[in-house]
Amino acid sequence: xxxxxxxxxxxxxxxxxxxxxxxxxxxxxxxxxxxxxxxxxxxxxxxxxxxxxxxxxxxxxxxxxxxxxxxxxxxxxxxxxxxxxxxxxxxxxxxxxxxxxxxxxxxxxxxxxxxxxxxxxxxxxxxxxxxxxxxxxxxxxxxxxxxxxxxxxxxxxxxxxxxxxxxxxxxxxxxxxxxxxxxxxxxxxxxxxxxxxxxxxxxxxxxxxxxxxxxxxxxxxxxxxxxxxxxxxxxxxxxxxxxxxxxxxxxxxxxxxxxxxxxxxxxxxxxxxxxxxxxxxxxxxxxxxxxxxxxxxxxxxxxxxxxxxxxxxxxxxxxxxxxxxxxxxxxxxxxxxxxxxxxxxxxxxxxxxxxxxxxxxxxxxxxxxxxxxxxxxxxxxxxxxxxx
Numbered sequence: 001x002x003x004x005x006x007x008x009x010x011x012x013x014x015x016x017x018x019x020x021x022x023x024x025x026x027x028x029x030x031x032x033x034x035x036x037x038x039x040x041x042x043x044x045x046x047x048x049x050x051x052x053x054x055x056x057x058x059x060x061x062x063x064x065x066x067x068x069x070x071x072x073x074x075x076x077x078x079x080x081x082x083x084x085x086x087x088x089x090x091x092x093x094x095x096x097x098x099x100x101x102x103x104x105x106x107x108x109x110x111x112x113x114x115x116x117x118x119x120x121x122x123x124x125x126x127x128x129x130x131x132x133x134x135x136x137x138x139x140x141x142x143x144x145x146x147x148x149x150x151x152x153x154x155x156x157x158x159x160x161x162x163x164x165x166x167x168x169x170x171x172x173x174x175x176x177x178x179x180x181x182x183x184x185x186x187x188x189x190x191x192x193x194x195x196x197x198x199x200x201x202x203x204x205x206x207x208x209x210x211x212x213x214x215x216x217x218x219x220x221x222x223x224x225x226x227x228x229x230x231x232x233x234x235x236x237x238x239x240x241x242x243x244x245x246x247x248x249x250x251x252x253x254x255x256x257x258x259x260x261x262x263x264x265x266x267x268x269x270x271x272x273x274x275x276x277x278x279x280x281x282x283x284x285x286x287x288x289x290x291x292x293x294x295x296x297x298x299x300x301x302x303x304x305x306x307x308x309x310x311x312x313x314x315x316x317x318x319x320x321x322x323x324x325x326x327x328x329x330x331x332x333x334x335x336x337x338x339x340x341x342x343x344x345x346x347x348x349x350x351x352x353x354x355x356x357x358x359x360x361x362x363x364x365x366x367x368x369x370x371x372x373x374x375x376x377x378x379x380x381x382x383x384x385x386x387x388x
Contacts, residue, residue: 001084001115002087003027003086004028004029005084006019006023006030006031006089007033007078007085007087007088007219008031008032008033008089008091009031009088009090009092009100010091011040012161014032014091014125015163016049016064016181017164017179018125018181019089020182021064021068021185021200022187023201024065024066025202025203029066029067030067031069032068032070033081034069035071035072035073037179039069040070040071042165042176043067043068046064047067047068048176049177050063050175050179051181053182054165054292054295055182055294056292056293056294066288068137070081072077072099072196075103076102076104078103078107079111081352082120083111084190086120086121087119087120087121087196088120088122088123088278089122089123090122090125092126093126093127094128096244097134097138101135101139101142102142104122104139104142105142105143105193106142107140107242108120108147108152108153109144111163112147118152119151119196120153120154121153121195121288122135122153122154122156122380123158123189125160127217129214129215129318130211132155132156132193142264153364154194154195154345156193156195157190157193157210158188158190159213159220161211161216162182163182163297164179164181165301166300178256179290180295182289182292184289184338188205188207189204190207191207196300209270212269212270214268216279216282219263219265219318219319219322220259222277222314222315223315223319223336224255224258224259224262225315225318225332226302226303226340227255227259227314227316227333227352227366228245228251228255228290228302229244229302230339232248233303233343233344234339234342235248235251237344240299240300241293241296241297241299242290242295242298242299243290243291243293244297246287248336258335259287259333260280260283260334261331261333262319263279263282263321264276264329266279266319268326268328269313269322269326276380281377298347298348300347300353303340303343304352304356305353305356306340306343306356306374307355307359308360309340310325310341311374311375312374316333316337316375319333319338320334320337320377321388337371337375342363360377362374
């Protein structure tokens with residue numbers, strides 16, 4: 001069994017620019033699995049790809065080698081690779097998880113028959129709260145009742161903080177495998193999720209209380225990004241980039257205060273994990289990263305997919321629900337949600353995010369309707385509560 005191999009489900013931007021990079025730079029062979037056959041073929045033809053590091057100054061070029069690709073339908077080859085590693089990752093998006101789980105379950109059964117009780121660790125590189133519970137529940141549906149899931153499968157939650165912007169069609173046509181990303185590379189993982197020894201590699205940051213760090217990403221990073229997009233679009237509807245709107249000092253201050261309000265809520269949830277000083281430093285670092293002009297991160301990318309991003313467990317509504325329970329202020333976050341309801345940014349081709357069109361149709365019923373039916377925030381006589 002190859003101790004220096006990782007199988008990565010999802011050869012998209014996070015898979016290539018982040019997970020693949022972190023492990024490849026530490027000497028791991030990287031096997032990408034994807035449903036996009038053209039992408040897999042390119043990986044196998046070129047046997048390398050470029051990461052363009054956008055650090056705000058001169059771009060840095062990184063070449064990732066020692067890679068291969070497998071098409072998701074190539075089940076025999078895929079199972080051979082999975083049976084020859086102790087670690088894999090998922091970065092396929094919430095919808096893609098359902099496609100991968102049945103195949104993974106079959107592989108786990110064959111793996112046990114061939115190697116006995118050799119654990120497989122799964123790094124869940126998805127921005128999903130309680131991702132380990134979701135994956136465990138789906139695996140339990142597919143595995144035999146007597147399969148020792150708790151013993152043989154490490155479900156390792158992560159907090160993914162790396163920003164990977166949308167690339168233009170011109171950039172993609174120039175090199176379909178290249179990806180743009182910021183230099184930030186810290187991969188925060190659940191220390192107690194591993195069944196095998198934790199890989200001793202740079203950039204891997206194991207944490208005891210991963211739930212706190214997942215919520216830190218949601219309550220501060222995701223919230224701050226969304227607030228920038230929604231408040232920025234409200235004030236500058238013709239703006240394209242996140243860094244553009246943050247040139248407005250008044251708007252920047254509002255975003256920062258909104259993030260600080262959410263940080264207070266987060267600290268009340270996890271008083272043993274974070275200090276306010278640490279969270280303020282994190283906010284200042286994030287705002288600096290948001291202002292990175294070379295990333296060219298767009299309001300559209302950051303703000304679109306409104307049903308998800310305004311959903312009850314996501315970046316804006318979740319902190320409000322927590323604030324209501326804790327008796328903490330949330331008015332600035334609520335203002336960002338209201339701005340999000342009127343968010344209408346388009347992509348470079350002048351198109352809306354597909355599901356946002358339906359959201360717009362619902363939004364004509366007014367903010368209160370969206371608050372109650374999308375955010376699950378009950379509004380009664382000016383008071384906010386949780387709508388079940």
